[in-house]
Amino acid sequence: MASQRPAVTISDIAAAAGVSAPTVSRVLNGRGDVAAATRERIEALLRDHGYRRRGGQQAAIGLLDLVFNDLDSPWAVELIRGVEDAAHAAGSGTVVSAIHRRASSTRQWLDNVRSRASDGAILVTTDLDPALHAELRELHVPAVVVDPAGVPSLDVPTIGATNWAGGLSATEHLIRLGHRRIGFVSGRAELWCSRARLDGYRAGLETAGLSVDPALIVPGEFDYESGFRAGERLCALPEPPTAVFAASDQMALGVYEALRRRGLRVPEDVSVVGFDDLPEARWSSPPLTTVRQPMAEMGKLAVRTVQRLLRGEEIDSPRVELATELVVRDSTAPAGR
Amino acid sequence: MASQRPAVTISDIAAAAGVSAPTVSRVLNGRGDVAAATRERIEALLRDHGYRRRGGQQAAIGLLDLVFNDLDSPWAVELIRGVEDAAHAAGSGTVVSAIHRRASSTRQWLDNVRSRASDGAILVTTDLDPALHAELRELHVPAVVVDPAGVPSLDVPTIGATNWAGGLSATEHLIRLGHRRIGFVSGRAELWCSRARLDGYRAGLETAGLSVDPALIVPGEFDYESGFRAGERLCALPEPPTAVFAASDQMALGVYEALRRRGLRVPEDVSVVGFDDLPEARWSSPPLTTVRQPMAEMGKLAVRTVQRLLRGEEIDSPRVELATELVVRDSTAPAGR
Structure with a gap:
């Protein structure tokens, strides 16, 4: 990522290519009005000379x-x-x-x-x-x-x-409210943010001296439908959670709907926390507690x-x-x- | 809106302005690389000759x-x-x-x-x-x-x-479900779409032989907060409605929240219809019946x-x-x- 001082100027490249300096600028600016063969010759020279653009040399395109x-x-x-x-x-x-x-x-x-x-x-x-x-x-x-x-x-x-810190803060919030059985609806398994949020959840539980119950961790795909299914699975547990932390707002809203269909109310019967702070988090009923991504x-x-x-x-x-x-x-x- | 055949060509304008045809094209294409005085002269000629662009004469900018x-x-x-x-x-x-x-x-x-x-x-x-x-x-x-x-x-x-037709279809839907006291939360009064949706609501009631009760028509501003306040007003009526048609989805979600705070359930106690079909209409709990704008x-x-x-x-x-x-x-x- 470090910037290098250019070793050559646009004029040097232009002289070597046998074209005018503005033509080199046009190539540097990615403009289409340079013949393909000329462009290729200039690009090869730019590469060979390790040219890097620097301030002031190019007109911003806007x-x-x-x-x-x-x-x-x-x-x-x-x-x-x-x-x-x-x-x-x-x-x-x-x-x-x-x-x-x-x-x-x-x-x-x-x-x-x-x-x-x-x-x-x-x-x-x-x-x-x-x-x-x-x-x-x-x-x-x-x-x-x-x-x-x-x-x-x-x-x-x-x-x-900061996904991990967000997962931690959501979990700590629920623990401070007295919840001990906290469900977690995870995001798509192949994404690092899913792992980081899950690790934040685990860290919150363990720091409070609570054990992590694998039955309370349910996979999701970040979308509404997978949140709904995860909510249904959590409700069907022999000992269901009193709070659910979903790794996205859309999944949290799916959990809302699963609870509503069982006649359970948010937050009277089950607390729910999301992740993202989409506009719809404010407009859900009740308005959703969530982890804001800026x-x-x-x-x-x-x-x-x-x-x-x-x-x-x-x-x-x-x-x-x-x-x-x-x-x-x-x-x-x-x-x- | 009718198209006119151009009376003059780009070449005519170029000759009159004493510039090349590509320079006229650059002005027509709104490009910045023409001197201001030249541009003004060319623009004046284009206006004076009533030049209108036509197909094929200009390179699309992309x-x-x-x-x-x-x-x-x-x-x-x-x-x-x-x-x-x-x-x-x-x-x-x-x-x-x-x-x-x-x-x-x-x-x-x-x-x-x-x-x-x-x-x-x-x-x-x-x-x-x-x-x-x-x-x-x-x-x-x-x-x-x-x-x-x-x-x-x-x-x-x-x-x-089609705002009027949308207002009508929402109202007819509620009437078919047996509702007779249907509240309406209107949008910003200065916009025509608000008037059209309200007129559609009135037309639906009158076609069904129902009278329009002014107490059931509550002003809103299209946003969530005004929908919430309108929902509270409708709930507080001596004879509250059994259904509410809100002229936007966000106001409908505000009505949801007003009902929830009173311990009323959608749709068991009160039916709600929105207008727009924003993504959050699908993710609300319960998912919102609404009029889709394409x-x-x-x-x-x-x-x-x-x-x-x-x-x-x-x-x-x-x-x-x-x-x-x-x-x-x-x-x-x-x-x-």
Whole structure:
């Protein structure tokens, strides 16, 4: 991640390629109006000379890309809001794209970026496609990953949230209310955030001297339906929990519905805590106690990070986790009321 | 809205301005790399000759603009999804902006459009700023308004939904279930969609031979909090309703919470219907019966309309309303259970 002083200038590259400096700039800026053969020659020279862009050498395009796998991600709109806000303040437009994990959509997005250029790409993903990453590098478009769910694997700055600490704070809240049998609905097993939230839950129980009962840990997929099924399983236990911590708000709302169908009330009969703080957490009945992920702030930090990369500045750390925060509403109450 | 055959060509304008045809194209495409004085001269000639762009004469920029007043609009993400999907399929990026009804933000967005160019603007608003509209016209950026709430006032194609028919279908559904005292929580009084939904409610009652009781019509502001207050008012009536139709999903969820606090259950004690079909309508407990506004489809139609304008084609109608649809879930039940 460290920035290097450029050893060569745009003029050097232009002289070596036998083109004008503005043509090299156009290639650096990823613009489409350079003949393919010329572009390839210039890109090879840039690579061979280890050229790195630095501040002032390039005119900002005025566009930042924000790329989702799918726009039905529940926190998509919060992230868009944060990114748009920071980009707009910097005079930049925000291009929002969904690539649906499909090669054809990814290809089309990259072609669009190549023809219109971009100052940087913010990728919201837990599984960054190495080919996409390589092509962005070749286009000299700096990239940042916003990943509320996983852990970085590639050499790209990543912004996440403190999942383990969030899991701990939710569990401690329920323990302070006197709950001893606390169910946990986990997220998708292959994602690191699921493991981190589960470990936070376990740490909370063990710190309070409570044993971890495996029967109280039920798998989920982060979505409403899996939360509903997990809620039904927890209700059917011989000794059901008096509180449930679900690793996403949508699963928590599924637990609500499972409880309602059994005639159980939140929080009078069972307390429920979620994770995310989606807008619907405020509008559920009762309003949901949850662990807030600061999605808008994560989006703003992503914009600032990409801008620093664009200017060739160093960034603080390849992985930054912003703090989660417990938001107490009406879905949790003292045990045994 | 009718398309005119261009009386002059780009070459005519170029000759008159003493510039090359590509320079005229750059001005037509709204690009920033033309000197201000030259641009003004060319724009004046384009105006004076009544030049209108037509198909094939311009290279698409590969960018469409989608402009919101605020991104916390509850249906923002659905609209983004529809627009992005249709734009992406056409090889175009979607630039999402929020202008916050502030002149400075609008200015900044227009400056950004001016410097990077745009194939068209989809404006999500009920009160289109005439100055903004005029400037887009000057930039030759075709504009379409998506307006789920109001009625068009300016000479710009507008896409909405059938609010009156939606209000009628919700009310008829409750009447068929045997409800006779049906409360109505209205939306913001200054918006036409509020009036249309209210008129649909009245039409449903009157068609069924029921009288309209003014005490059952309570004002709201479309948001959760006003729905909660309206729910409390309806509960406090000497003869409270057995069903409530709220003119937005968020207000319906506020009604849920007012009922819950009184120990009343949905739908056993009171049936509730919303309007919008936001994602949270599916995840509420119980899942909400509501009138679906086809936001994603409205976004797709907006893209197709802007593309037709860009090609100089005629559009079908200056105002199109897409059909709303009643979605029956678990929040409505027969009266007097």
